[in-house]
Amino acid sequence: MKNFTWWSPTIVIFGKGTIPQIADQLEAVGAKTALLLYGGQAVFKSGAYSQVTEALTKKGIAFPELGGIRPNPRVDKVREGIARVKASPVDAIVPIGGGSVFDTAKAIAAGACYDGDVWELFEGKIDGLKTALPIFGVLTASATASEVNTVGVISNPEKQAKTSISSPFLFPRVSIIDPAVQFSLPEEQTVNGGIDIMAHTMERLFDGYEDAELMDELGYALVRNMMRLIPDLIEQPDNYNARAEYAWAASMAHNGSLACGRPTRGDFASHKLGHSLSLLFDVPHGASLAVMMLAWARYLYRSHPLPFARFADGVFDVFEGTEEEQALEGIELLEDFFRSVGAPVTLRELDLTEADLPHLVENASTFLPFGVLKALDRADIEEIYNLAY
Amino acid sequence: MKNFTWWSPTIVIFGKGTIPQIADQLEAVGAKTALLLYGGQAVFKSGAYSQVTEALTKKGIAFPELGGIRPNPRVDKVREGIARVKASPVDAIVPIGGGSVFDTAKAIAAGACYDGDVWELFEGKIDGLKTALPIFGVLTASATASEVNTVGVISNPEKQAKTSISSPFLFPRVSIIDPAVQFSLPEEQTVNGGIDIMAHTMERLFDGYEDAELMDELGYALVRNMMRLIPDLIEQPDNYNARAEYAWAASMAHNGSLACGRPTRGDFASHKLGHSLSLLFDVPHGASLAVMMLAWARYLYRSHPLPFARFADGVFDVFEGTEEEQALEGIELLEDFFRSVGAPVTLRELDLTEADLPHLVENASTFLPFGVLKALDRADIEEIYNLAY
Numbered sequence: 001m002k003n004f005t006w007w008s009p010t011i012v013i014f015g016k017g018t019i020p021q022i023a024d025q026l027e028a029v030g031a032k033t034a035l036l037l038y039g040g041q042a043v044f045k046s047g048a049y050s051q052v053t054e055a056l057t058k059k060g061i062a063f064p065e066l067g068g069i070r071p072n073p074r075v076d077k078v079r080e081g082i083a084r085v086k087a088s089p090v091d092a093i094v095p096i097g098g099g100s101v102f103d104t105a106k107a108i109a110a111g112a113c114y115d116g117d118v119w120e121l122f123e124g125k126i127d128g129l130k131t132a133l134p135i136f137g138v139l140t141a142s143a144t145a146s147e148v149n150t151v152g153v154i155s156n157p158e159k160q161a162k163t164s165i166s167s168p169f170l171f172p173r174v175s176i177i178d179p180a181v182q183f184s185l186p187e188e189q190t191v192n193g194g195i196d197i198m199a200h201t202m203e204r205l206f207d208g209y210e211d212a213e214l215m216d217e218l219g220y221a222l223v224r225n226m227m228r229l230i231p232d233l234i235e236q237p238d239n240y241n242a243r244a245e246y247a248w249a250a251s252m253a254h255n256g257s258l259a260c261g262r263p264t265r266g267d268f269a270s271h272k273l274g275h276s277l278s279l280l281f282d283v284p285h286g287a288s289l290a291v292m293m294l295a296w297a298r299y300l301y302r303s304h305p306l307p308f309a310r311f312a313d314g315v316f317d318v319f320e321g322t323e324e325e326q327a328l329e330g331i332e333l334l335e336d337f338f339r340s341v342g343a344p345v346t347l348r349e350l351d352l353t354e355a356d357l358p359h360l361v362e363n364a365s366t367f368l369p370f371g372v373l374k375a376l377d378r379a380d381i382e383e384i385y386n387l388a389y
Numbered sequence: 390m391k392n393f394t395w396w397s398p399t400i401v402i403f404g405k406g407t408i409p410q411i412a413d414q415l416e417a418v419g420a421k422t423a424l425l426l427y428g429g430q431a432v433f434k435s436g437a438y439s440q441v442t443e444a445l446t447k448k449g450i451a452f453p454e455l456g457g458i459r460p461n462p463r464v465d466k467v468r469e470g471i472a473r474v475k476a477s478p479v480d481a482i483v484p485i486g487g488g489s490v491f492d493t494a495k496a497i498a499a500g501a502c503y504d505g506d507v508w509e510l511f512e513g514k515i516d517g518l519k520t521a522l523p524i525f526g527v528l529t530a531s532a533t534a535s536e537v538n539t540v541g542v543i544s545n546p547e548k549q550a551k552t553s554i555s556s557p558f559l560f561p562r563v564s565i566i567d568p569a570v571q572f573s574l575p576e577e578q579t580v581n582g583g584i585d586i587m588a589h590t591m592e593r594l595f596d597g598y599e600d601a602e603l604m605d606e607l608g609y610a611l612v613r614n615m616m617r618l619i620p621d622l623i624e625q626p627d628n629y630n631a632r633a634e635y636a637w638a639a640s641m642a643h644n645g646s647l648a649c650g651r652p653t654r655g656d657f658a659s660h661k662l663g664h665s666l667s668l669l670f671d672v673p674h675g676a677s678l679a680v681m682m683l684a685w686a687r688y689l690y691r692s693h694p695l696p697f698a699r700f701a702d703g704v705f706d707v708f709e710g711t712e713e714e715q716a717l718e719g720i721e722l723l724e725d726f727f728r729s730v731g732a733p734v735t736l737r738e739l740d741l742t743e744a745d746l747p748h749l750v751e752n753a754s755t756f757l758p759f760g761v762l763k764a765l766d767r768a769d770i771e772e773i774y775n776l777a778y
Contacts, residue, residue: 001568001633003404008397014649015392179390213617214634217610225603244390245603248650257646260403261637 001212001261008255010148014177014248016240019048022094022138023055025174031091033062034136035084037105038096039069046181048096048140064090072278072285073100075156078118081108085133092173095137098193099144099153099285102137106152106170109133119156122163132169139177141185142247143193143286145200145254147175155279160363162275177251179243187234191341192286194230194246198223199289200253203266205314206297206307208373212261219258220314222249227315230341269371270296273384276363283350290343291350294335295388299380301327304373347389357385390601390650397644399537403566403637405629408437411483412444414525414563420480422451423525424473426494427485428458435570437485437529453479461667461674462489464545467507470497474522481562484526487582488533488542488674491526495541495559498522508545511552521558528566530574531636532582532675534589534643536564544668549752551664566640568632576623580730581675583619583635587612588678589642592655594703595686595696597762601650608647609703611638616704619730658760659685662773665752672739679732680739683724684777688769690716693762736778746774 013021026034034056043049056063066081085093085108095105109132111118114125121129139147146152150171153164185193205219226249232242252258259265273296274288301308305323312318312330319326335345344350347357361382369375376384402410415423423445432438445452455470474482474497484494498521500507503514510518528536535541539559544551574582594608615638621631641647648654662685663677690697694712701707701719708715727734736745750771758764765773 001404001630001637003407005400005402007400011394011396013394015390018392211630212634214611214614214638217614218607221606221610222603225606228602241390241600244650245601248390249603252646257641261633 002263004260006256006260010172011174016180018176019051019138019178020055022052022176023059025136026061027059033090034092034094035090036063036065036094037101038067039101043096046140046184048181052096052138069101069104071100072155073104075119075154078104078107082111085112092134092136098141099146102146103152105135107154109135121165126165126167129167135172136174137172140181142250143196145251148251148255162279177247179247182243183238190233191343192284194226195286195290195343197250197253198226199293203268204258205311206373207267208307209262215261223315227337264372267372269376272367272370273364276360280359287344290338291388294345295384297331298387299384360385391652393649395645395649399561400563405569407565408440408527408567409444411441411527411565412448415450416448422479423481423483424479425452425454425483426490427456428490432485435529435573437570441485441527458490458493460489461544462493464508464543467493467496471500474501481523481525487530488535491535492541494524496543498524510554515554515556518556524561525563526561529570531639532585534640537640537644551668566636568636571632572627579622580732581673583615584675584679584732586639586642587615592657593647594700595762596656597696598651604650612704616726653761656761658765661756661759662753665749669748669752676733679727680777683734684773686720687776688773749774
């Protein structure tokens with residue numbers, strides 16, 4: 001176990017019928033005006049928007065709105081929000097949505113308290129941040145755990161970059177999670193989100209660190225349960241209990257707790273390789289992870305069999321054969337699972353062609369070196385994208 | 390999954406060599422004077438005391454001291470601390486020790502901000518508490534998780550009561566956990582603490598709730614790992630990695646996270662039954678739990694086999710036979726484990742006689758009804774103490 005610092009100061013209010021409490025929480029800190037953020041129609045369809053706005057109206061809290069935040073959210077929208085807040089100050093930012101909306105909220109919350117252009121914060125100036133607007137969020141799609149962590153990921157198409165900021169000022173003060181508003185999510189989003197949750201866990205399990213057995217086993221339990229919950233929700237999207245377990249697994253997988261005692265936050269090479277896919281070809285984050293994590297694992301399991309063999313044992317009860325054989329069997333079983341829930345497992349299935357591969361390599365290589373189990377170089381990522389194809 | 394609210398705002402600074410950071414943390418909030426609390430010689434022997442006082446001295450932070458806090462800490466010591474703080478105010482309370490010292494710190498922190506006698510807070514007036522002195526702690530013995538939760542347990546011999554308070558004001562601001570200072574703990578304390586950690590987890594697993602499978606499996610993983618770590622530490626008390634995993638398991642087991650989504654904080658009947666043992670016969674908390682949890686389980690597994698059968702499967706891979714058979718096998722394997730680490734499993738082994746049983750029943754019955762799997766009545770607890778004998 002390595003040294004670490006951990007806390008989870010976001011007050012999570014979790015469960016059926018909890019959304020109207022957002023207004024009580026804002027009232028408790030004396031907020032008079034809150035900027036509402038959301039994406040597209042889903043927030044109206046699920047009823048989350050009306051639950052929030054009715055509660056705010058009752059308490060007399062004003063709510064200017066900024067909608068239209070898209071998946072893989074972009075810095076132009078962030079700039080629009082910052083301009084709004086600088087022109088007409090608010091007491092809090094209220095994202096109603098999934099990870100994209102929360103991430104945008106964080107970027108606005110930080111940028112509104114920063115003098116330069118917000119993208120400078122993404123280019124390394126975040127440590128200079130001295131405060132941020134408080135975030136009181138309502139989560140309507142679980143996956144990224146942005147509701148309980150300090151991280152915001154934003155794309156900048158001009159710079160061909162998908163980059164994250166992180167600061168303790170960006171912990172949401174309060175996050176309300178009502179799993180019932182996730183009944184109406186499209187199946188594809190439930191699957192992709194579920195894979196993202198598994199990936200957050202696996203990025204830790206695959207870092208090659210051997211002295212965190214307790215943390216490994218908590219991770220295996222989380223992955224096993226996600227492999228039960230995703231199919232349950234495909235079968236029955238309005239299964240409250242499965243939605244609730246899925247939602248809480250999402251928060252736990254990436255509130256930093258699984259990284260406690262590990263040498264780094266996790267490997268995250270698959271995330272980086274997937275980011276280029278999302279950026280250049282607008283592939284959903286979860287789908288990009290299914291493809292890239294398998295290819296990355298197939299590339300590394302021979303030279304680094306142990307974490308994959310342990311994973312095979314902890315998740316799939318595969319304990320026979322050599323380490324390498326166990327490792328491969330685990331990766332194959334993971335691939336089988338991804339297929340069984342309709343996730344893509346190759347770039348070909350995402351309609352990419354061989355001609356696209358150099359663009360992916362080019363894009364991802366600007367962030368090299370990355371990865372913990374192996375610090376990847378350009379030759380490595382060429383090979384991994386080839387394997388993914 | 391039931392509705393819940395959860396957060397873990399205590400900043401945990403964990404690992405080798407972290408203790409001197411206590412002074413930086415106090416300096417960061419402008420503290421000039423901190424009341425140091427500790428128990429007996431252990432804090433000197435382990436080096437924790439000198440690490441704290443050297444760091445405070447360097448920063449010019451004054452530290453009046455109150456030592457001599459004993460296991461199953463008592464309200465008279467709490468009153469002494471409150472009188473000290475009221476006579477000569479301090480900016481923070483700094484417990485250096487295990488659960489007893491942290492619990493005493495909480496009671497002092499609360500009582501110092503309360504006008505009446507502190508025991509009134511334990512008798513139900515805690516909701517009236519409006520603030521408390523901030524706690525910056527240094528943990529030297531892991532078990533109760535007092536370092537990351539809002540609970541303080543104090544004994545009042547005059548009233549023959551061992552009772553807890555809980556308030557969000559009592560989350561420590563910062564808790565420093567250096568597993569290396571736990572190398573010198575006596576074996577018995579490592580074993581008893583380990584059983585306490587297991588019990589915190591099992592109190593949740595045995596509440597009979599069926600819709601928190603994810604949370605159950607995290608609990609099984611925690612118990613399994615404790616059953617690896619306790620024997621490892623008996624064998625090798627200065628195994629840093631085992632101390633570290635044990636310490637972090639302790640914090641996780643009772644920072645409220647395992648109760649998320651469950652109908653209550655947990656069953657805790659075994660804790661209540663054990664409290665009477667500690668109060669009347671000064672039995673260490675963990676030892677009382679080993680005895681009482683086994684007896685309680687043996688009393689209930691026939692009428693409520695499911696949670697015990699699931700536990701047997703999740704912890705011991707026992708999946709054959711009827712539910713009742715599985716349940717019993719799990720309880721027997723748990724008893725075998727307790728015996729294997731030298732823990733008592735009967736009241737007789739604690740040198741109690743049959744004549745003592747009515748006193749236990751009498752004492753525990755003042756808190757009836759308690760328990761979640763079954764709300765126990767007087768006849769139930771008589772039977773359980775008999776089984777424990």
